[in-house]
Amino acid sequence: MAILKDTQARNIKPEDKPKAHGGITGLSLHPSKTKGNGKWVLRYVSPVTSKRRNAGLGAYPSVSIAEAAREAAKMREQIEAGIDPLEEKAHKQKIQSIPTFEDAAKTLHKELLPSWKNAKHGQQWINTLTQYVFPFIGSTPLDKIEPRHIAEALRPIWLDKAETANRTKQRIHAVMAWGWAHGYCTSNPVDVVEHLLPKQESKATRTEHHPAMPWQKIPxxxxxxxxxxxxxxxxxxxxxFVILTACRSGEARGARWSEIDWKTKTWIIPSDRMKAKTSHRVPLSDRALEILNLQLGLHKELIFPSRRARKELSDMVLTSFLRRVNAPSNTIDRIATAHGFRSSFRDWCSENGYPRDLAERSLAHAIQNQVEAAYHRTDLLEQRRPLMQAWSDFVTCKNITNQEKTLN
Known part of the structure; x- marks a missing residue:
């Protein structure tokens, strides 16, 4: 069969039948809607599926007769070698589209950012991966990551920084799960990585609590x-205020005047500012109310604004203060922390005979037992009110003062 000439191709009309190339089996020029224009198609039988397939090779005249012939010849060679050209092309495109671990992690990080309580948590999430994981598998495509690669990244911190290692492992798992869900890999290698790592100490053994001030020393x-x-x-x-209300420092630093119910003497912390994402009501003692009155006029929204910037105080403010005054704690060579006062309050409750439920509700701790939680829905606000007043009296030495007055 004669080879298709350029003059023939330029004269192809919309109503014409496809014109065979003549030199490459199955290659033909199909007419388009405009005279002199067409599209190259190579028809072949797949050596993989034995089905007939049509492979497009581009539009004429953008792709010349010679260019179409060269491309079709390459595809014919693949077919002779048992390779389906279209399947091979799709496979290469898929490989090119599979993100590296670092790219996937950064994409997932952006998707998760709105769900984090604050930007600091989001930054910590990506920082651990950047520091401990990217140097090992950051440039590796997701489908090429194996359990041994992840173990290699975790091993340097697995025993010495167990908590950090486990958080990092969880974040790697999240990235790989994201990749699996998007079809970039077919399993999550993190699921079996612990079989390649030494056994860590139990969490109970390695848990380090916030240094707390012994409750007897607080007044x-x-x-x-x-x-x-x-x-x-x-x-x-x-x-x-943090000590008197037994709240988390972040809850107090972000406290708004709109959260204070002066009539009922209650601080109502909205769910979006609570760790458990459930609103929490705090009965305010007399001294807590005095502190609030002292803060009036400093800021129209924030109760405890920073003095210079007039914005929410940094989380380091209380830490720096406690270090400066060398606040004693029950941990050797450690300064008491602001969060530790919650533990001090809990110990005081236990040693002064207050019911466990009242103490736990005062700390806004969630009920772990699901059955118990389903039936116990009250926050015991009014029962907690005398408890918080008694705690306040203890902290401010009010009871001691009254005793001294009685003795006098």
Missing amino acids: KFVKEHVALNNKSDVTRSLLE
Whole structure:
């Protein structure tokens, strides 16, 4: 058969039948809607499926007769070798589209950012991967990552930094699960990685609690270092409020005037600012109310604003203060932490005979037992009110003062 000439191709009309190339089996020029234009098609039987297939090789005249012939000849060679050209092309495109671990992690990080309580948590999430994982598998496509690769990344911190290692492992798992869900890999290698790593100490053994001040020392500490009633000293007011309400420091630092119900003497923390994502009501003691009154006028929204920037205080403010005054703790060579006062409150409750449920509700701890949680839905606000007042009286030495007055 004669080879298709350029003059013939230029004269192809929409109503014409496909014109065979003549030199390559199955290659033909199909007419388009415009005279002199067409598209190259190679018809062949797949050596893999034995089905007939049509492979497009581009449009004429953009792809010349010679160019179409060269491309078709290459595809014929693949067919002779038992390779389906279209399947091979799809496979290469898929490989090119599979993201590396680093790219996948950064994509997932952006998707997850709106779900984190604050930007700091989101930054910590990507920072651990950047520091511990990207140097090992950051440039590896997801479908090429095996359990041994992940074990290699985790091994340097697996025993020495067990908590960090486990958080990092969880984040690697999330990235690989994302890849699996998107079809970039066919399994999650993190599921079996622990079989390649040494056994860690139990969590109970390695858990390090926040250093807490022994509850017996709190009244003296508050009297000497905290309760100064100085309107300009927001840090001390904040710390005393944290101690009196047994709240998390972040909840107090972000406290708004709109959350205070003066009539019922209650602080209502909305769910979006709570760790458990459930709103929490805090009965306010007399001293807690005094502190709030002391803060009036400093800011129209924030109760404890920073003095200079007039915004929410940093999470390091209380830490720095406690270090500065060398706040004692029950941990050797460690300074008491703001969060540790919650533990101090819990110990005080236990040693002074208060019911466990009241103490746990005061700390906004979720009920772990699902059956118990289903039936116990009250927050025991009014029962907690005398408890928080008694705690306040203890912290501020009010009971001691009353005893001294009685003796006199």
